[in-house]
Amino acid sequence: MVKERFTFVFSPETYDKPITYHLVKDFDLKLNILRAEITPGEEGHLLAEIEGEEDNLRRALEFLAAEGIEVIPTHRQVTVRQEECVHCGACTAVCFSGALAMNREEWKMEFRPEKCIVCGLCIEACPLRIISVGFGGGKAGEA
Amino acid sequence: MAKKTFAEINEKIKKGEAVVLTAEEVVAMADEQGLKATAEKVDVVTTATFGPMCSSGAFLNFGHSDPPIKMAKVWLNQVPAYTGIAAVDAYIGATELAEGRDDYGGAHVIEELVAGKSVRLKAIAQGTDCYPRKELEGYISRESINEAFLFNPRNAYQNYGAATNSTGRILYTYMGMLLPKFGNVTYSTAGQLSPLLNDPYLRTIGVGTRIFLGGTQGYVAWHGTQHNPSKARGENGVPVGGAGTLSLIGDLKAMTTEYLKAAVFKNYGVSMFVGVGIPIPMLDEDMARFVTVRDREIKTTLLDYGVPGRSRPTLKVVDYAELKSGFVELNGRKVRTAPLSSIYKARQIAATLKEWIERGEFMLQEPAAPLPADATVKPLDVKELD
Ligand code: SF4
Ligand code: SF4
Numbered sequence: 110m111v112k113e114r115f116t117f118v119f120s121p122e123t124y125d126k127p128i129t130y131h132l133v134k135d136f137d138l139k140l141n142i143l144r145a146e147i148t149p150g151e152e153g154h155l156l157a158e159i160e161g162e163e164d165n166l167r168r169a170l171e172f173l174a175a176e177g178i179e180v181i182p183t184h185r186q187v188t189v190r191q192e193e194c195v196h197c198g199a200c201t202a203v204c205f206s207g208a209l210a211m212n213r214e215e216w217k218m219e220f221r222p223e224k225c226i227v228c229g230l231c232i233e234a235c236p237l238r239i240i241s242v243g244f245g246g247g248k249a250g251e252a
Numbered sequence: 253m254a255k256k257t258f259a260e261i262n263e264k265i266k267k268g269e270a271v272v273l274t275a276e277e278v279v280a281m282a283d284e285q286g287l288k289a290t291a292e293k294v295d296v297v298t299t300a301t302f303g304p305m306c307s308s309g310a311f312l313n314f315g316h317s318d319p320p321i322k323m324a325k326v327w328l329n330q331v332p333a334y335t336g337i338a339a340v341d342a343y344i345g346a347t348e349l350a351e352g353r354d355d356y357g358g359a360h361v362i363e364e365l366v367a368g369k370s371v372r373l374k375a376i377a378q379g380t381d382c383y384p385r386k387e388l389e390g391y392i393s394r395e396s397i398n399e400a401f402l403f404n405p406r407n408a409y410q411n412y413g414a415a416t417n418s419t420g421r422i423l424y425t426y427m428g429m430l431l432p433k434f435g436n437v438t439y440s441t442a443g444q445l446s447p448l449l450n451d452p453y454l455r456t457i458g459v460g461t462r463i464f465l466g467g468t469q470g471y472v473a474w475h476g477t478q479h480n481p482s483k484a485r486g487e488n489g490v491p492v493g494g495a496g497t498l499s500l501i502g503d504l505k506a507m508t509t510e511y512l513k514a515a516v517f518k519n520y521g522v523s524m525f526v527g528v529g530i531p532i533p534m535l536d537e538d539m540a541r542f543v544t545v546r547d548r549e550i551k552t553t554l555l556d557y558g559v560p561g562r563s564r565p566t567l568k569v570v571d572y573a574e575l576k577s578g579f580v581e582l583n584g585r586k587v588r589t590a591p592l593s594s595i596y597k598a599r600q601i602a603a604t605l606k607e608w609i610e611r612g613e614f615m616l617q618e619p620a621a622p623l624p625a626d627a628t629v630k631p632l633d634v635k636e637l638d
Contacts, residue, residue, distance in 0.1 A: 195302070195513060195525060195594050199428045202436045202590030213578065216595035234429045236304065236515035236523070238355070 112160040114143070116227045118179035119153035126176055136169040137161055146205050146226055154206075154226040156183065181227050189220045190239040200240060203230040255536045258618040261295045265612055270295040272531075272609045274602040275445045275543060282544040291540035296609055296616065299447040299543075300464070300529040300601035303440050303593025304515045306426065307406035307477065308524045309345040310362050310504050313398040314373065316340055322383035323375040327351070328361045330372075339383055343403075346514075346524040357522030359514035362402075365394050366466075367509050400504040402466060402512075406476035408528050410448035410483075410496040411552050414439040414570060414580075416587065418558035424519035425557055428592050434582055437554065437589045442598040443547045443572035447530035448496050450543045452489040454481070456533055458619025463500065464529030464605045467511040469614065470502025475623040482628045486551055489542070492569060493553045496623070500528065511601065527597060529605040533616055548573035554580070562631060 117128070132138045138161035146154045159166060173180050187208075189200075196218045200209045208224035209231055211217070232240050264270040271294050273281060278297050282290045312333070314323075322339040326332070330350040333342040346359040364371055370391040379386040394400060416437045417423045417430035428438045443449070451457055461472040476497025483495035511527030532543055550572045555564040570580050576595075579586040608614035 196596035197303075197525070197594045198591035199438075202438050202588070202592075203429050203431060205588075211578070211591070213576065216591075216599070230429065233424075233518045236428075236517055236525075237513065238516055 110160065111163045111166060112158060113166070114156065114158050114183040116181040116183055117155040117157065117173065118181065118228070119155070120177065121152075123177045126178070128173065128176065128178065131172065132159070132169055136165040136172070138165060138169060144206065144224070144226055146228070152228070154228050156226050183227060186222060187225050187227060187229075187231070187240060187242050191220065193237060193239045194218055195237060197236065200231040200235045203234045256295065256534060258533055258535075258616050261533050262615050264295055265609055265615055268610070268612055270609060272296045272298060272606045274599070274606055275299045275450050275532075276599070276602070279444060279544050279546055282540070287537060287540050287544065290544065291534055291537045294534045294540075296606075297450065297532045297534060297543040298529060298602040298605040298609070299445055299450045299532060300527070300598040300605065301408060301442045301446050301593055302511070302525055302527045302597035302601060303442070304426065304517075304523040305404065305407045305526045306347050306523045308362075308402065308404040308526055309343055309358060310365075310400055310402050312342050312344065312400050314340045314342070314392060315396075315398050317385060317388055319385045320383045321375060321377045321385035321388050322380055323388075324377045325375065327374045328358075328371050329356070329364070330374075331356070331358050331361050333358070335375075347522050349522060354519075354521065355516045357514070359522050359524035362504070362524065363509055363512060363514045365400060366504060366507050366512055368394055394505050402470070402500070402502050402504045402507065403473070404476075404500045404526065406478060406497045407500045407526055408447050408476070408498045408530070409441070409494050410452070411446075411491050411550065412440050412494050413553045413555040413564075413566075414575060414589075415555055415557050416567065416582070418556045423557055424517065426517055426520050426523060427557065428517065428590070430557055434585070434587055437575070437580055437582070437587050438592050439552070439572075439575045439589065440592040441550075441552070441572070442593055442595050443550055443576060444545055445595065445598050445602060447528060447532075448498070449490055449545060449550055451530075451532050451539070452485070452491065452542060452545075453625070454496055454623050455539070455542075456535065456619070457498070457530060458622045460617055460620035461530065462615070462617040463502075463531075464527070464601055464608075465500055465502035466504070466507035466527055468502060468506035468508075470500055471617075472498050472619075472623075473501040474499040475627070478629050479624060479627050480629045481623075481625050486549070488545060488549055490545060490550050492551045498623075500526075511597070525594070525597075527601050529601040531605060531609060531614070531616055546573070547571065547576055554582070 348358040415427035
């Protein structure tokens with residue numbers, strides 16, 4: 110048995126596919142939806158924890174790819190080089206999950222990685238280019 | 253109350269007796285003690301802003317090579333600089349892009365010079381009897397060149413419209429990324445901390461005013477381009493939307509990257525965060541009224557960047573208390589707001605300037621000439637070619 114976290118990215122075309130149904134029924138996986146966000150770019154994001162047989166999980170991911178749904182393992186994590194941040198707030202304009210938000214007392218930008226759905230919008234929005242997405246983070250299960 | 257003059261306030265600064273507050277602190281004091289007491293007790297109020305200001309750049313003088321060259325074209329780290337002036341003078345504009353790149357430009361070159369890094373200079377020339385050399389390539393730095401001064405034609409906008417987007421796609425603008433269907437609102441002013449909002453009629457700010465610029469002392473050189481004091485104003489005199497602007501000058505060699513930073517706006521280009529702080533003398537009770545302006549009393553227009561025309565439609569008028577709350581109401585919906593200018597940095601600048609004045613290291617400079625009070629901004633209406 111394995112347990113991993115993924116972000117699923119839906120485009121306007123793949124929006125209404127009943128994928129959770131397939132994952133549970135066809136691949137015998139346990140699915141725990143942690144967050145769901147609709148970015149008003151007509152994209153949807155779903156952060157889910159999936160548990161099941163390793164082989165079933167692999168086949169399920171192949172099925173999703175074939176359906177045109179992008180799957181991002183969340184050990185690909187967003188990192189912010191916070192010591193270089195000028196706290197302008199530009200990244201918070203696009204972060205709908207609230208992972209990047211202004212502390213309105215101190216007017217400092219604060220990053221809460223646990224809320225991030227790896228949509229990638231902030232990477233383009235930061236004028237200092239100090240946000241990146243990499244594989245450095247921990248896997249599901251590691252807090 | 254007795255009126256104070258610049259000279260009297262400077263006398264107090266020299267003696268270390270001047271009472272200096274930031275534009276946020278003075279609001280708190282007025283709330284507690286009233287306007288009259290505030291006007292009497294306080295001598296100087298420090299204001300600040302740290303936002304992307306495209307209209308920025310620096311004049312450089314490289315020194316003469318042997319044999320000498322009259323540079324006709326110049327590149328710094330592959331960013332073209334303007335050199336249609338004397339032989340080895342050039343102006344590097346913040347928004348000029350490196351050839352073949354869209355994420356590196358003049359602002360980065362300026363930041364690297366300020367950081368003390370080496371910058372690659374390439375120059376070509378036609379060659380003359382007095383300047384025979386035709387080509388030159390090598391490294392320069394802040395230390396190796398003669399003068400380097402920041403000269404920004406338009407900074408410190410008095411106020412600026414907030415931005416949103418009615419279209420169905422993401423817009424990439426100098427106001428940041430605007431999400432489709434009114435998905436967000438961005439604004440770019442420090443509100444009650446912002447310099448020209450604390451002196452709406454520019455009574456104390458003019459040519460020669462000494463300021464904080466990029467981490468050192470600089471000056472107001474002139475009014476900024478597109479200076480528009482004729483903009484509609486609220487009852488308190490504060491313009492609703494972009495109005496007055498300043499042209500600023502200062503020694504680049506004394507600046508720090510802490511307060512001068514290159515910025516990249518995707519699919520728009522390069523700009524530069526510039527840190528500006530302006531001290532405002534408490535000359536009388538009228539000034540006390542101006543410097544105690546509060547976010548809720550500063551209004552601006554919310555503009556739809558989805559309309560590409562020169563006059564973008566105003567969707568509504570909002571105030572900075574709303575903008576800073578994190579949401580504004582638009583068409584019955586709560587829309588998320590985000591700043592683009594750093595209030596955190598602006599506070600640092602206002603506090604630093606306050607310290608300089610308290611320590612007697614920074615004297616106020618009375619303007620040599622006022623800025624125009626009745627200018628307007630013309631649109632570009634060229635006569636079409638036949
Ligand atoms: S990728 Fe960036 S914008 Fe998207 S949720 Fe994570 S932090 Fe927010
Ligand atoms: S956009 Fe970049 S510099 Fe600005 S607050 Fe976000 S991380 Fe910091």
